[in-house]
Amino acid sequence: MGCVKPETPDHSRSPESNDHVSTPKHEANERGWQAKALGADNALRTAVDRVRPAAHSVGQWLAPLLQRLMQWLAPLLQRLMQWLSPLLQRVQDAPAVRRLRERVAPHVPESVKKAPRLRSMQVGAGIAAVGVVGLIIGGVAGGNDEHDVEEAAVAAPIEQQKADPPQTRAETKSQAQAEEAKQDAPLGPPVEGIDVSNHNGNIDWKKVAADNKKFTFVLASDGTDFSNPKYSEQYHGAKDAGLIAGAYHFARPDDSDGATQANRFLDIMDYKNDGKTLPPVLDLEVDPNGGSCYGMSVDQMHQWTKSFNDTVKQRTGKDPIVYANPSFWKQCMGSTDTFKDHDLWLAAYEVDSPTVPKGFQDWDFWQYTDKGEVAGVAGNTDINQYKEGFERLKQLAS
Structure with missing residues (x-):
């Protein structure tokens, strides 16, 4: 047989070479697929851009809610353990239980003997975990970085180890009542009150109370x-009639320093909690004598006011x-805004809604007229609103 030269493969017809074939129809199809892919990508990006703000808003709304839940749950579990601990200890120390334990102990495997301790450790770990979750969520809601969150998570078990020793049931109840008292009372409709001076003379406070005035x-x-x-007659008369009462000092910064006037005011007021x-x-x-700022600069007025308040x-x-x-x-x-954390009693007459001075977030009391008519008070008097309701007014007085 003669030597036959192998036929040169026809690469143009092999399946692997089809990608290299370029025809008008093939190019049109490829452009079509590219256009569809680009359109799908753009649609996906648009959808993500639309969803992202909503997801961010939900996250911002949900994070503080979960944080408050954890803050509420952690002390509740801790108080439960503090209440149960002395009770379980008393049961364990009871003579009958102790005798039963002594009889059964020799027959109980070591693993079972350790079970109560393990359960206590598990409960403690659960409380610590709640604290960790609360701290982490709080960190996320507050915008802390990962380093701060890690530090909070590490610190939580340490704080759990430093917890106070178990309290008696009475102590736990007292602590719970104190914590409840710190929470805001329910918000209610505005309540009205009056402010008076020596110019108002004798006042029938029972009639004032009957006229639905809650404070003075x-x-x-x-x-x-x-x-x-x-x-003394006006202040104690109002209290005796059931009104919540307060006292005020008319400042004259050009008379003496703030601390001097504050001390004199408090001596007269006889404040009691x-x-x-x-x-x-x-x-x-x-200044009622000249309409000025008592000849003092803004900075001097700040210092005088701070001295009085402190x-x-x-x-x-x-x-x-x-x-x-x-x-x-x-x-x-x-x-x-130095005094923005103080409650503001705002004077503004003949307006539907008072303008809050720059430096305060909102008003708390609003003196809306100096020409009010109130039963039990001769002539006109100032009338005020407290905006957050009677329950919070009582809380402010506590």
Whole structure:
């Protein structure tokens, strides 16, 4: 046989070579598939862009909700364990149980003997886990980075180990009541009250209460020299009639320093934390003799006010309520937010809704008229609203 040269393969016809074939029809099909793929990709991106804000909003709404749930659940479980621990200990120490344990102990395997301890450890670990979850969710909701969350998770078991020893049932109940008292009372409809001074004279407080007025502020002192001669009669008369009462001091920063006037005011007021007394009030207004800021700069007014407020806080444990109107706060206080955490008693007449001075988030009390007519009070008097309802007013007085 002769040597036959192998036929050169026809690569143009092999299946592997079809990708390299370029025809108008093939190119059209390829462009069609590319267009479809690009369209699908764009549609997917558009859908993701539309869903992302909603998902982010849901996350922002859900995170604080879960955080509050964990914050509520963790102390509840801890209180439950604190309540159960002494009870279980008393059962374990009972003579009958002790005798039974002594009889049964020799016949119980070691693994079973350790079971109660294991269960206690598991419960403790569960409480610690709740704390860790709460801290982690709190960190996410607050925008902390991963490092902060890891530190919180590591710290939680350590804090659990440092927990106070088991308390008695009475102590646990007292602690629970104290924690409940710290929570906000339910929000209610606004309630009305009046503020009075020596100019209002004798007041029939029972008639005031019957006129559905729930609180009053009484002038106690003015500057360094004046005190309301009717103060004790008006203040205690209001309390005796069932009203929640507070006292206010008319500030005169050019008379003396803030601490001096605060101490004099508190001596006259005779503040008592009896559940019926509102925090002391600092009445800040322009100089009645000249309409100015008592010849003081904005910074000097800040310092005077801070001195007064700090003295009140030191002696009563309460931040004083600040009384002011928008024009004074702008003119004499420079719209500062230094006192934004104080309750604001805002004076604004003949308006449907008062303008809150820059530096405060909102008003708490609103003196909306100085021409009010109230049963039991001769002539016109100031009428005020407390916006958050009677239950929170009582809480403010506690």
